[in-house]
Amino acid sequence: MAIELKMPALSPTMEEGTIAKWLVKEGDTVSSGDILAEIETDKATMEFESIDEGTVGKILVPEGTENVKVGTVIAMLAGEGEDASEVEAPAEAATSDEEDQQPDSPATAGDQEKSGDEKEAIAPGKPKSEPKSDPAIPDGTNMATVTVREALRDAMAEEMRRDERVFVMGEEVAEYQGAYKVTQGLLDEFGPKRVIDTPITEYGFAGIGTGAAMGGLRPIVEFMTFNFAMQAIDHIVNSAAKTNYMSGGQMRCPVVFRGPNGAASRVGAQHSQNYGPWYASVPGLIVIAPYDSSDAKGLLKAAIRSEDPVVFLENELVYGRSFELPELDDHVLPIGKARIVREGSNVTIVSYSIGVGFALQAAEKLAEEGIDAEVIDLRTLRPLDSQTILESLAKTNRLVVAEEGWPTCSIASEVIAICMEEGFDHLDAPVLRVCNEDVPLPYAANLEKMALIDAPRIVEAVKKVCYV
């Protein structure tokens, strides 16, 4: 059977080109790899090589022809045992003038598909799922006072006892007992196979952790701080977050990346940054940023059990704070659910991580002045619990977002967008955000204090939205 040689697309965007020169003539024998012609596009002159073996039967589009559409039959090749001189041109003569008559022309085919399927092509609404509520704490449960640091350690230890596949890796997690002592005691209990000290090589070990998750394990990858995860962000975003989607749901990546995030104290600009908004912008990731011990433990356990990749953002300044924690055998909290940490009726303050502490301080101060503020701890930044925010807004009609991080493209920006899009009718005042100053974090004590959010600034913003 004769082979049709069609005008090739030599780049993803090429629609037509010029046949500059034929390098073969009718009757020539060609084999795979021989150049048949030179084709000019607007970008370059490319060589068109033969894929098949055979004899050139007919050249249908002479050299010098311009604007030859991709897919146009430009020559015929006789296969083995065929007489090249008898090769017929395809029924409909193929010339560049007859636009869009080629059934195989991709432009045409694409256009037809588009016009035919336009209605069906509009995607159905994105499915929404209801966030689950926290499980009730049974009456009579003892409440222990535990630091966030211990709560995180206990969460890991419990999950490591429960599931052999869970292991921790990172810099100084084993023999040093954790740069911030979060992994204290784990090496003693679980040994070096499951508590792995890595070299200082974030990109490498983030990749190894991600690959181990693809291979069926449940790695907890500790970054000494999330500032160093910038070296590894490619694996978090490109390898971990996207693989399930790209593989059509075949390849999972149940890894937890955890470590301290946000400003610590007097460590300067490179060690002081909140990556919450960065990771929360990525579909395919779960992003959790707890404040107190109970949420830290319950959500880290949930993160380790999740089939999805999780970025778990802790805060160094909060590690040593003590909070009440229910003493339960298995304290697991739902991912994706915000928590009302203080009920109120006049105004809503939305925050997460260390910001929750400032928001609660501000609420106390505001109460003294007769303003009853509700404080919401987002806990999970992706998926964001917009329902809890909007229900609170419907009740208070005023909202302030407090975030220890830069204002531009922040979680605060996202919350404000949600309030505009879905809560506009409930707003009695514009939503305000209280964020860090829009500068790299300075070292000098006075400047650092000026740059970071605090309770007085939240109080001020709340008064503005309350018009007092």
Next chain:
Amino acid sequence: MARTAKTRKTPAKSQQQGGPSDDPDFALHSLQEAFEKAKTYDASEDEMMAFYRQMLLIRRFEERAGQLYGLGLIGGFCHLYIGQEAVAIGLQSALDNDKDSVITGYRDHGHMLAYGIDPKVIMAELTGRQAGISKGKGGSMHMFSTEHKFYGGHGIVGAQVALGGGLALAHKYNEDGGLCLAYFGDGAANQGQVYETFNMASLWKLPIVFVIENNQYAMGTSTARSSAETEFHRRGTAFRIPGMDVNGMDVLEVRAAAEVAFKHVREGKGPVLMELNTYRYRGHSMSDPAKYRTREEVQDVREHKDPIEGLKKVLVEKGKSEDDLKAIDKEIRKIVSEAADFSENSPEPEAGELYTDVLVEEY
């Protein structure tokens, strides 16, 4: 090789306890030496026919993929494996498919075909159809088959090396006896994370075979213009990873080298770095004008080093007739034509697929 005697540095504590540098018998060249002794795999006739068939399938499949790209049926990036067939076939034929895993970069069609994965679902992925192996959501560079322990198909140059280190860690952790075969190119060999992975893989004695498919060009930049050390098999030296220098255009040589490397890794001796010297006949991707090399250079390799023609010669010498081989060619062309038809006629993904597989669980 003679070693210069020199005063050793005071060993750190971990080395006193038996760190990698304390192994006096370590020889970076031991595997190459073993390989040099028997460079051609003693394949049975059936094995040789199977190699021929598989390489031809990759060649014809990729040629057809190139055609479909030219017709606009395949979009975006499409990196063809033509010329490099002996690498995937020689190496993967030596794997234990029940245990071992494979990971590679974006030039991944050949590695999947080497597994015997249905060409239809691969071609349908290239055309972005629901029946594609990634439901049409991955494309040429992002294909996976966890069933075959093939872990992709990764589009970021070099990322698969660290991920492969993780797969190897999982083999070791689970004590399943498997190894990971991690492919990357001469271009990826200059990425920093490759060396981060070399370091950890050697330190932890991970069961991994690093394979540099040196096809001489990183996109349009020749190795000479990009690499201070173009003998890539030496690149593991600083990490005490033994290297092997292999002719990647000869499937029997590749297989012989694989036997040596895999044995070393399976014995728990840590990683091996193999350099497979090969050549890609086509451009880096479909939109490559190929101005960085001459036509003659490509034709010279095609005419004198082609892996399929090379094996064909061996088979003919062994008494196979041209007709026998032609019959295979005909059969392969049919398989590829069916795959192409399937990929053109399968429906695109349902609109609802836009939102599926973002996350596994509901929150």
